[in-house]
Amino acid sequence: MIEVGGNGRLWLLSGVRSGYALRLTEDDELLHLHWGPRITVEDAQALAAEKIPAARGFESPLDGREEYPVEGGPRFTRPALSVRADGVRGTEWAFGGWEADPEELRLRFHDRLHHLALTLHYRMRAGSDVVERRVTLTHARTRARDGVPLELLRADSAAWSLPARDGWRLSHLHGRWGAESRLVRAALTPGEQLIGSRRGHTGHAHLPWIALDAGDAGEESGEVYGCALGWSGSWRIAVQSLPDGSVQAVGGAGHDDSGLLLLAPGDSWTTPVFAGLWTEGGFGAASRAWHAWQRRHIIPAAERHRPVxxxxxxxxxxxxxxxxxxxxxxxxxxxxxxxxxxxxxxxxxxxxxxxxxxxxxxxxxxxxxxxxxxxxxxxxxxxxxxxxxxxxxxxxxxxxxxxxxxxxxxxxxxxxxxxxxxxxxxxxxxxxxxxxxxxxxxxxxxxxxxxxxxxxxxxxxxxxxxxxxxxxxxxxxxxxxxxxxxxxxxxxxxxxxxxxxxxxxxxxxxxxxxxxxxxxxxxxxxxxxxxxxxxxxxxxxxxxxxxxxxxxxxxxxxxxxxxxxxxxxxxxxxxxxxxxxxxxxxxxxxxxxxxxxxxxxxxxxxxxxxGDLYRLRPPGDGLTAVQYVRGDESAVLAWLPAQRYGEEPPPLRLCGLDPAARYTDLDRGGTHRGAVLTHRGLRTGLSGDLAADVFHLRRITGE
CATH class of the missing domain: 3.20.20.70 (Aldolase class I)
Structure with a gap:
């Protein structure tokens, strides 16, 4: 759902549980207002009415607040857009209007000197909290003799602005060949952290995904922001921890600012999608939301099961x-x-x-x-x-x-x-x-x-x-x-x-x-x-x-x-x-x-x-397990790489079940009460080293 306020200069996108708001100032500066739980247009207008704190010396009031920071003017954060033509760099834009359909908002800007037209796309599909962002850049001159080519040195897909917190923690996936996708979480220190690939493909060293939380989120609780880039070549995500405690993350195609392509008069280029997601249900809820969005909107024929x-x-x-x-x-x-x-x-x-x-x-x-x-x-x-x-x-x-x-x-x-x-x-x-x-x-x-x-x-x-x-x-x-x-x-x-x-x-x-x-x-x-x-x-x-x-x-x-x-x-x-x-x-x-x-x-x-995935216990030497829930059925996969001191592995406290229901084990027989499975847990009976098993549960209907 897309709503408009502020005399046509404020926009609010609403998903299932989250909202995203932005506004345009009288000087055509596009500022970020809100990304978090659902709010009303009136709430967004109240945020817009708040006075922006005066900038301290050597700082800019725009830094960390702009929706799409560009090179040029009073800006000192990493720019999302850098353009060069006839030796002149930078962008000075003016608002050119907006349009929307039920799922996508498009905001148009232009730069008079470079004849560059820029459209910011925001898409929030029905039933989802994922915000899909991308940018279309067009050389507005239509004939070669009317203008020189524009060199796109850098054109990121989006900039994501996060509010000030006492401290931020960054999660990302790192690795190498044979050891990909390993999760690391660490405090985000002041300054900037870069991840990406210079290899011409996405790369084994990092996946183009980050998550940020205030250091207090868990698997099933806490506020989490996530961003993921849809690009299969060289790429870069820059996470900036700013002096006021806020964070801005920009990302897109290309590993540096040395040039993406030339735009001849009349040419256009659209960046890849850089998607964002907010949740207050921890890293598990974030993953389930990403998964559902991909199965519903991204993956071809996702309703068909993949064969063995x-x-x-x-x-x-x-x-x-x-x-x-x-x-x-x-x-x-x-x-x-x-x-x-x-x-x-x-x-x-x-x-x-x-x-x-x-x-x-x-x-x-x-x-x-x-x-x-x-x-x-x-x-x-x-x-x-x-x-x-x-x-x-x-x-x-x-x-x-x-x-x-x-x-x-x-x-x-x-x-x-x-x-x-x-x-x-x-x-x-x-x-x-x-x-x-x-x-x-x-x-x-x-x-x-x-x-x-x-x-x-x-x-x-x-x-x-x-x-x-x-x-x-x-x-x-x-x-x-x-x-x-x-x-x-x-x-x-x-x-x-x-x-x-x-x-x-x-x-x-x-x-x-x-x-x-x-x-x-x-x-x-x-x-x-x-x-x-x-x-x-x-x-x-x-x-x-x-x-x-x-x-x-x-x-x-x-x-x-x-x-x-x-x-x-x-x-x-x-x-x-x-x-x-x-x-x-x-x-x-x-x-x-x-x-x-x-x-x-x-x-x-x-x-x-x-189904919906619940990561019950993370990998390690001890018991690790995942659970999948779909409708009245659930499957638990449990592994015990090594048993220590002859101790029985702890019960697995299951998720996504009805505490008032009973569940039958389809492989072993017997029944379990939902309240017991969720509170005390499921005993796996695993022992020894490199032991594993599967538990397939179905809700019992009727008496």
């Missing part, structure tokens, strides 16, 4: 052929697997990682009839069929690179850096995108493919574009090229699901969530390590898109740890369950146990992938 998959990589590596894939498919189908995926090695001369990347046609020696015979057999076995691709990369030893070496990102006269024996194709180029469209479209038309695992295994290092008048735009245009290619493929092949992957969790963000069906969370499949990775991932993203695999033990890729099959399964059942082990080495007893775990997962899948 099998991926053949660990079983075969690059030694892929049709006969061996058929054998694995038979074993996978017997377990109850619903999607069979052939990973790297099916195409071109791809017998190792230094050749064939970019040649997306089946290897004729390994697949004499192409992929169709295998796909048909997989379908006959009752499973969907998928393949791995890495369209944005190329090996120098490939037919594609030999024909088009200029298609790879590079700087003229400089050595081309190879990581993983590969280079990055420049998807900002029209011809590169046209070629990839033709190859991928032919792949999907040539065989009944239901699923693509879209990988991205290398960061930008030589992001050059010789001959382009503004090569800096590659950093932005490559990402938009990926979006355009994915959107086109999905429109032409709506039945094909896509998994986003980047050497694990190197490209996890809201923009990829909007274009793919699930995300590969990490290459680390060790079930103990995964508990912390999945705990961090869940702060923003729902289990519906969190791919998690059961792989072989010992975990040879990461740490050599031995873990029981049951612990591995329960760890992976917290997301979209997959199996990635070498089934030819599993014993008959292991295969039978795996089949039973998959059956149990399918029974709780609607809860995991579509």
């Amino acid at each position: 998959l099998y991926n053949s990589w660990e079983a075969t590596g690059f030694r892929v052929d049709e006969r061996q894939q058929r054998e694995l498919a038979v074993k996978a189908a017997a377990l109850g697997v619903e999607l069979f995926v052939v990973d790297d090695g099916w195409f071109g001369a791809r017998t190792h990682d230094a050749a064939g990347l970019g040649d997306w046609t089946p290897n004729p020696d390994r697949f004499p009839g192409g992929l169709r015979p295998l796909a048909d057999e997989v379908h006959r076995l009752g499973m969907e069929f998928g393949v791995w691709v890495e369209p944005e990369m190329v090996n120098p030893d490939s037919d594609l690179y030999r024909a088009h070496p200029d298609w790879a990102q590079h700087h003229e006269g400089r050595r081309r850096t190879e990581f993983r024996n590969q280079l990055v194709l420049n998807l900002a180029r029209d011809d590169v995108r046209a070629h990839l469209w033709e190859r991928l479209d032919s792949l999907l038309r040539g065989a009944p493919v239901d699923y693509l695992k879209w990988d991205f295994n290398r960061s930008f290092t030589d992001a050059g574009w010789p001959g382009d008048p503004y090569p800096r735009r590659l950093w932005t245009a490559h990402v938009e090229g990926v979006y355009g290619l994915l959107d086109r493929l999905r429109a032409a092949h709506p039945h094909v699901a896509v998994e986003a992957c980047s050497g694990g969790g190197g490209r996890v963000d809201l923009a990829m969530a909007a274009r793919t069906d699930q995300m590969w969370t990490s290459d680390n499949t060790d079930p103990v390590d995964r508990l912390a990775i999945q705990h961090g991932f869940s702060q923003l993203h729902p289990a519906r898109i969190m791919a998690a695999w059961v792989t072989d033990s010992p975990n040879e890729q990461m740490n050599g740890r031995f873990s029981p099959l049951g612990f591995r399964f329960v760890s992976a059942m917290a997301g979209v369950l997959g199996v990635g082990g070498d089934l030819t080495r599993w014993s008959a007893a292991e295969l039978d146990e795996a089949r039973r775990w998959i059956e149990r997962y399918k029974r709780i899948r609607p809860l995991v992938q579509g």
